[in-house]
Amino acid sequence: MPLDLDLSKLRFGTxxxxxxxxxxxxxxxxxxxxxxEQALIAEEAGAVAVMALERVPADIRxxxxxxxxxxxxxxxxxxxxxxxxVMAKCRIGHEAEARALESLGVDMIDESEVLTPADPFFxxxxxxxxxxFVCGARNLGEAVRRTWEGAAMIRTKGEAGTGDVVEAVxxxxxxxxxxxxxxxxxxxxxxxxxxxxxxxYTKLLEEVRTAQGSDPTVREADVVFAGATLDDITEGIYQxxxxxxxxxxxxxxxxxxxxxxxxxxxxLMMLMGCDGVFVGSGIFKAxxxxxxxxxxxxxVAHFDDPSTVAEVSKGIGLAxxxxxxxxxxxxxxxxxxxW
Amino acid sequence: xxxxxxxxxxxxSEHVDAVARALKETGKAGEAIxxxxxxxxxxxxxxxxxxxxxxxxxxxxxQLDLFDEIxxxxxxxxxxxxxxxxxxxxxxxxAGVQAxxxxxxxxxxxxxxxxxxxxxxxxxxFEADLQVEGLETPFHCVFIRAxxxxxxxxxxxxxxxxQDRIVLARQKNLIGSAFHPELGGDLRIHRWFLxxx
Numbered sequence: 396m397p398l399d400l401d402l403s404k405l406r407f408g409t410x411x412x413x414x415x416x417x418x419x420x421x422x423x424x425x426x427x428x429x430x431x432e433q434a435l436i437a438e439e440a441g442a443v444a445v446m447a448l449e450r451v452p453a454d455i456r457x458x459x460x461x462x463x464x465x466x467x468x469x470x471x472x473x474x475x476x477x478x479x480x481v482m483a484k485c486r487i488g489h490e491a492e493a494r495a496l497e498s499l500g501v502d503m504i505d506e507s508e509v510l511t512p513a514d515p516f517f518x519x520x521x522x523x524x525x526x527x528f529v530c531g532a533r534n535l536g537e538a539v540r541r542t543w544e545g546a547a548m549i550r551t552k553g554e555a556g557t558g559d560v561v562e563a564v565x566x567x568x569x570x571x572x573x574x575x576x577x578x579x580x581x582x583x584x585x586x587x588x589x590x591x592x593x594x595x596y597t598k599l600l601e602e603v604r605t606a607q608g609s610d611p612t613v614r615e616a617d618v619v620f621a622g623a624t625l626d627d628i629t630e631g632i633y634q635x636x637x638x639x640x641x642x643x644x645x646x647x648x649x650x651x652x653x654x655x656x657x658x659x660x661x662x663l664m665m666l667m668g669c670d671g672v673f674v675g676s677g678i679f680k681a682x683x684x685x686x687x688x689x690x691x692x693x694x695v696a697h698f699d700d701p702s703t704v705a706e707v708s709k710g711i712g713l714a715x716x717x718x719x720x721x722x723x724x725x726x727x728x729x730x731x732x733x734w
Numbered sequence: 735x736x737x738x739x740x741x742x743x744x745x746x747s748e749h750v751d752a753v754a755r756a757l758k759e760t761g762k763a764g765e766a767i768x769x770x771x772x773x774x775x776x777x778x779x780x781x782x783x784x785x786x787x788x789x790x791x792x793x794x795x796x797q798l799d800l801f802d803e804i805x806x807x808x809x810x811x812x813x814x815x816x817x818x819x820x821x822x823x824x825x826x827x828x829a830g831v832q833a834x835x836x837x838x839x840x841x842x843x844x845x846x847x848x849x850x851x852x853x854x855x856x857x858x859x860f861e862a863d864l865q866v867e868g869l870e871t872p873f874h875c876v877f878i879r880a881x882x883x884x885x886x887x888x889x890x891x892x893x894x895x896x897q898d899r900i901v902l903a904r905q906k907n908l909i910g911s912a913f914h915p916e917l918g919g920d921l922r923i924h925r926w927f928l929x930x931x
Contacts, residue, residue, distance in 0.1 A: 407858070412861065
């Protein structure tokens with residue numbers, strides 16, 4: 396039970412607390428669960444956190460239609476069942492869903508492309524929240540924009556609900572190579588990259604001006620998002636890039652997601668430099684979720700020990716059937732949601 | 735001296751950085767390394783156990799054959815250990831119903847009872863400046879889904895409190911902290927730990 400805290404001397408929901416929460420997840424596996432029973436299986440298998448959903452991505456894909464925030468009853472049931480942190484998903488740009496999840500007390504919100512996006516122009520302004528956010532990214536530009544918006548964790552998007560790891564690999568490779576590329580850049584070039592990354596905040600204003608027959612060019616002093624001018628955003632993104640250039644990694648925790656189905660898939664993502672792994676459909680769509688869950692946790696912990704990865708991969712039953720991500724029609728690709 | 739950081743899950747790199755900075759500040763020769771194998775553990779003079787999920791860290795310590803050796807070295811050789819958050823839970827002899835429910839195996843080295851997630855969920859995570867016995871000015875404490883130490887007995891002594899809860903305790907070579915001294919930038923508690931080595 397929360398104590399009778401003296402609010403005047405305490406600080407809640409700071410960047411340090413939000414990013415710190417994400418750091419505690421490192422080296423772990425976050426598992427998608429749809430009820431209390433699955434949540435307990437995930438916890439027993441060694442998940443560092445669970446993602447509370449109504450349907451796993453493979454089923455969302457199969458069901459079609461609009462995918463929305465889960466029923467709070469479901470989320471609450473899962474929160475009551477386990478002692479590990481509970482995350483839940485809101486639609487991209489859906490501030491009201493995010494606020495509802497925050498009020499439920501979920502430990503982290505995933506602003507996720509697995510759900511149908513609610514805002515065609517913007518993601519949620521995450522700085523305005525006390526709860527930490529994790530956001531998907533396909534490349535460095537998306538990762539940097541989400542970081543600037545206040546995300547505490549990035550997960551490379553991959554292609555959720557396929558069980559095909561190729562897109563997860565593509566996205567971590569794109570992020571890693573882009574970070575290495577920054578190393579050789581002088582600050583003026585870095586500012587040019589920042590300017591390019593900031594440009595996608597101007598779409599709304601450009602569309603409005605075009606419709607009004609005015610010059611669509613958005614200028615530095617124009618307010619484009621969350622009270623910030625294009626100049627503020629460019630400067631903010633430049634500062635994030637400076638930090639990335641120096642650290643040679645993202646300044647926040649970076650997990651893999653979207654297609655991890657086997658212990659070896661999970662180990663591969665760790666070998667490629669991810670801080671941990673989200674497994675969505677890969678566990679509860681497999682033949683034996685409990686054994687597979689444990690095996691994936693072990694493979695993440697021992698990612699650099701091939702004999703352990705081999706050992707834990709033995710006789711764990713069939714993996715989810717999966718979909719060839721390359722064969723997906725464009726409209727079925729979840730990774731293109733968000734920008 | 736070589737300080738190990740249990741490197742199986744949690745904020746490992748932050749612990750390695752904090753120990754390395756504390757070594758530099760104190761002018762002590764040494765290094766900080768992540769410990770994932772018995773051969774790593776055999777090379778270190780002291781250990782820190784990071785924050786993370788105590789259930790996960792505990793399972794991995796057993797699997798990696800580190801668990802019993804940590805207990806042996808702490809008991810027989812008085813190896814210094816500092817545990818923060820999840821690490822503090824693992825050092826305790828009693829971690830209440832949540833640890834029982836998840837069947838978390840505790841190192842059980844410190845005479846204290848802790849309560850997991852004592853302050854609530856992530857939204858109840860907080861930063862506060864607290865008095866720490868032996869430090870002249872308050873310490874900036876970062877609590878993230880933190881445990882609290884409910885009581886200590888025997889040779890374990892409280893060193894800092896938040897309201898009616900103990901948040902830092904020491905028992906000879908062992909330090910348990912409910913908060914994260916590795917995250918706040920203030921290394922006085924780390925320096926105190928290094929003095930034990």
